[in-house]
Amino acid sequence: YDKILVIDVGHGGTDPGAVVGKVMEKNINLEIAKELKKLFDQQTKVKVYYTRLEDQKPTYQQRVEVANSVEADLFLSIHQNYVSKGSDSYIHGVEVLYDGEEEQQIRTSKEFARICMEAVSEASGALSRGIVEQNDLFVLNHTNMASVIVETGYLTNSNEHEKLLTKGYQEKVAKGMYAAVMKALETEDE
Numbered sequence: 001y002d003k004i005l006v007i008d009v010g011h012g013g014t015d016p017g018a019v020v021g022k023v024m025e026k027n028i029n030l031e032i033a034k035e036l037k038k039l040f041d042q043q044t045k046v047k048v049y050y051t052r053l054e055d056q057k058p059t060y061q062q063r064v065e066v067a068n069s070v071e072a073d074l075f076l077s078i079h080q081n082y083v084s085k086g087s088d089s090y091i092h093g094v095e096v097l098y099d100g101e102e103e104q105q106i107r108t109s110k111e112f113a114r115i116c117m118e119a120v121s122e123a124s125g126a127l128s129r130g131i132v133e134q135n136d137l138f139v140l141n142h143t144n145m146a147s148v149i150v151e152t153g154y155l156t157n158s159n160e161h162e163k164l165l166t167k168g169y170q171e172k173v174a175k176g177m178y179a180a181v182m183k184a185l186e187t188e189d190e
Contacts, residue, residue: 001045003046003047004046004047004070005048005075005185006066006067006074006075006076007036007037007049007050007051008067008077008078009033009051010025010029010077012029012052015057017080018081018082023161025080025155026055028152028170029078029080030053030054030055031170032078033050035171036078036178037053039175040178046181046185049066049070049072051066060138060139064138064142064143067144067145067147072143072145073145073185074145075143075145077139078150078152079151080153080164081152081154082155090157092159092160093128094121094126094127095129096117096120096132096149096151097131097134097140098113099133099134099137099140099147100133101135108146109140110131110133112148112184116150116176116180119177119179120150120176120177123172123176124173126152137149152173153173
C-alpha cells in the first residue's frame with residue numbers, strides 16, 4: 001500500500017454520543033463507516049484501519065495508538081453534531097474540526113479539513129458550516145498525522161436527523177469522505 005488511513009468511528013458501546021429521541025450517534029457513525037469501508041475495499045492504494053466496526057467503545061488512547069502505531073498518513077474521525085436543549089434546531093450542516101496548533105508530518109490538519117469540508121458538503125448536498133480549529137480534543141492533538149473530525153450533520157435538526165438515518169444519505173456522506181481522502185493523499189506527493 002502506498003498510504004495508510006485510520007478511520008475512527010466515534011463513540012460506541014456504553015458511549016452513545018449524542019442521543020435524540022431513540023437515535024444514538026454511535027449507530028449512525030458506524031453505518032457511515034460501513035459504507036466507507038465498502039468504497040475502500042474496492043481499491044488497492046490505501047490501507048485502511050478502523051478503530052471499531054461493531055458496537056464497542058475503544059478508549060481515546062486506543063484510537064490514537066492505532067493511528068500512531070501504524071504510522072498512518074491521515075486520521076479521519078466520524079461524528080454527528082447537535083445543539084444543546086434550548087438552542088434552535090434550525091442549525092444544520094457539515095462541520096470539520098482540526099487541531100491548528102500542530103504541524104503534522106506530511107499535510108497539515110487544516111488542509112485536510114478544508115478538503116473534507118468541500119467533498120462531504122458537495123457529495124451530500126449539506127450546508128458547509130466550515131472548518132473549526134479545536135485544539136482541546138484528545139484524538140486530534142495526540143495523533144502524529146493530519147487528523148480531522150467530520151461532523152456529518154446535526155441530529156437536533158429534524159430534516160438532517162431524518163436524512164442521516166437513510167442508507168442513501170449515509171452513502172453520499174461516505175462518498176464525500178472517500179473522495180476527500182483520495183484527493184488529500186494524491187496531492188501529498190506534489
